[in-house]
Amino acid sequence: MKKFILLFNTLRFLKGQQIYSRIARKLIKPKVTETFDGGKPQRSKIWKHLTLYDEKISDHLEASFLNHTKVLDLPADWNREFPSKLWVYNLHYFENLLSDGAQKKLNFHMQLLSSWVDQNPVGYGNGWEPYPTSLRIVNTLKAWLGGLDLNEKLYSSVFVQASYLSNNLEKHLLGNHYFVNLKALFFSGVIFNNKNWSQTAEKGLITEIPEQILEDGANFELSPMYHSLMVVDMLDMLNLSRAYQAQVSTRLVSLLEAYIPKMLTFMQSIGHPDGGISFFNDSAEGIAPSKVKIEIYAKKLGFEINQFDSSKTRIIDNTNSGYICASTARNKLIFDASPVGCDYIPGHAHADTLSFELSIGVQRVFVNSGTSIYGLSQKRLNQRKTASHNTVEVDCKDSSEVWSSFRVARRARIVSRCAWQSQGSGIVLQAAHDGYKSIFGGCIHSRKIIFTEDSLSVFDSLRGVFHRAKSRFYFHPDLTLSLEDHLLVVKGQTFILQSDLRGKTALLGDSSWYPEFGLEVPNKVLEVQFEESTLGIMFTWKNL
Numbered sequence: 001m002k003k004f005i006l007l008f009n010t011l012r013f014l015k016g017q018q019i020y021s022r023i024a025r026k027l028i029k030p031k032v033t034e035t036f037d038g039g040k041p042q043r044s045k046i047w048k049h050l051t052l053y054d055e056k057i058s059d060h061l062e063a064s065f066l067n068h069t070k071v072l073d074l075p076a077d078w079n080r081e082f083p084s085k086l087w088v089y090n091l092h093y094f095e096n097l098l099s100d101g102a103q104k105k106l107n108f109h110m111q112l113l114s115s116w117v118d119q120n121p122v123g124y125g126n127g128w129e130p131y132p133t134s135l136r137i138v139n140t141l142k143a144w145l146g147g148l149d150l151n152e153k154l155y156s157s158v159f160v161q162a163s164y165l166s167n168n169l170e171k172h173l174l175g176n177h178y179f180v181n182l183k184a185l186f187f188s189g190v191i192f193n194n195k196n197w198s199q200t201a202e203k204g205l206i207t208e209i210p211e212q213i214l215e216d217g218a219n220f221e222l223s224p225m226y227h228s229l230m231v232v233d234m235l236d237m238l239n240l241s242r243a244y245q246a247q248v249s250t251r252l253v254s255l256l257e258a259y260i261p262k263m264l265t266f267m268q269s270i271g272h273p274d275g276g277i278s279f280f281n282d283s284a285e286g287i288a289p290s291k292v293k294i295e296i297y298a299k300k301l302g303f304e305i306n307q308f309d310s311s312k313t314r315i316i317d318n319t320n321s322g323y324i325c326a327s328t329a330r331n332k333l334i335f336d337a338s339p340v341g342c343d344y345i346p347g348h349a350h351a352d353t354l355s356f357e358l359s360i361g362v363q364r365v366f367v368n369s370g371t372s373i374y375g376l377s378q379k380r381l382n383q384r385k386t387a388s389h390n391t392v393e394v395d396c397k398d399s400s401e402v403w404s405s406f407r408v409a410r411r412a413r414i415v416s417r418c419a420w421q422s423q424g425s426g427i428v429l430q431a432a433h434d435g436y437k438s439i440f441g442g443c444i445h446s447r448k449i450i451f452t453e454d455s456l457s458v459f460d461s462l463r464g465v466f467h468r469a470k471s472r473f474y475f476h477p478d479l480t481l482s483l484e485d486h487l488l489v490v491k492g493q494t495f496i497l498q499s500d501l502r503g504k505t506a507l508l509g510d511s512s513w514y515p516e517f518g519l520e521v522p523n524k525v526l527e528v529q530f531e532e533s534t535l536g537i538m539f540t541w542k543n544l
Contacts, residue, residue: 067518162188217262218321228288347406399435426452
């Protein structure tokens, strides 16, 4: 019965299109339905080219993805899912074509692309799954636009990949997967002048852009990492639209030009002063291009970048996505008063409702635990659980019922939220969620955060029935911590933070931070027990 309820609460949010497409994929297998005529596409001189990635594969076939390096044994490694399927996916992306120094490795890249064609028959293996196919098509065509001279064999291969992809769109998933499918079809349709592909892509994108990008600029899956990836997608498509103006509708161009500035502004608000992303939902450094490179790209296309000035006392309430960002005296707070994400595709959601992250100056202090792994494993599940975030866990349950690798059943809803600046007490952020409430009882979790130039106060209350609860605060690993005689002392490079925990049951324990895929860094976590229905903790700091 419990399994049935879990499945029901997972499946009931899906769109009919997702269910229909999942059935159709079982019955109808994708195939190549167009023939390459041998014509060489016309390269545009207007394309704005730049590199976005660090080098991933050396001349000696030493490949490094997700913090794991090995010498490639091809063709076996194209489909040997070690150390993980995601690692193999990265091998098939061919991001190396757009890496720093790629212009010095043109012959090597031609050889590697040719090997891929010879060793990956149509429709067979990891490389032909729609997501890696989409990324590889775009990366290959962007490299060609930037000067990589493809031969007829490689032109033909990209064409065949696009034809296969056009019959293999991930409508059963939707979200970011379907978006990059459409982007790849758009690139292929425009460059190969295939009207069927470009019209299918444009029709889908005109629907998906306002669906997947909220009015405050956030990607609707509410992951800072995937948001950054989508900003690049949008810049790429605008770049291509300007390079081939006659082949792209003004309606699509208008959408791209309208949404990109919002996305750049949101990326500024949700990031930390050190230039990195925040760790809400599935987020990790090293997957999307860095904020600096994305902004250089945006400037090349004529967009202005308004840098977030954390020295100003201000609140940015991203009401559509739910993230509230606040700053004062060069310190920055990011508060998750958000739903878990889009209801019909919550696969990258964590049970992190009402969690927060804080930087004092450019140094991170409170950090959520991050993401280092996909796939079915206890570590993957643990990283998604409430207990891995700076929020409150009640009765050892998750605020949203994360399970499997990318599933969410029952999910927390925000029932109230507000933010204001008080003359006497600083910035106040407040929200509540019903993730611990059910028809059988439970409670509502409310959190109030007061943020000043030199303090952070966190007040939690649980309204309803519960047996035990615990609030956690995870610290960045570069900090030095001690807890003696109920006094917490945290030393950073430029500050000392303290908290008087007298009268509270508090424990400073060992934990791990996962800032990148394949990377685990020891850190500390402060756990504080609820002795009654409310709990208040104040942190103060002074600059050194």
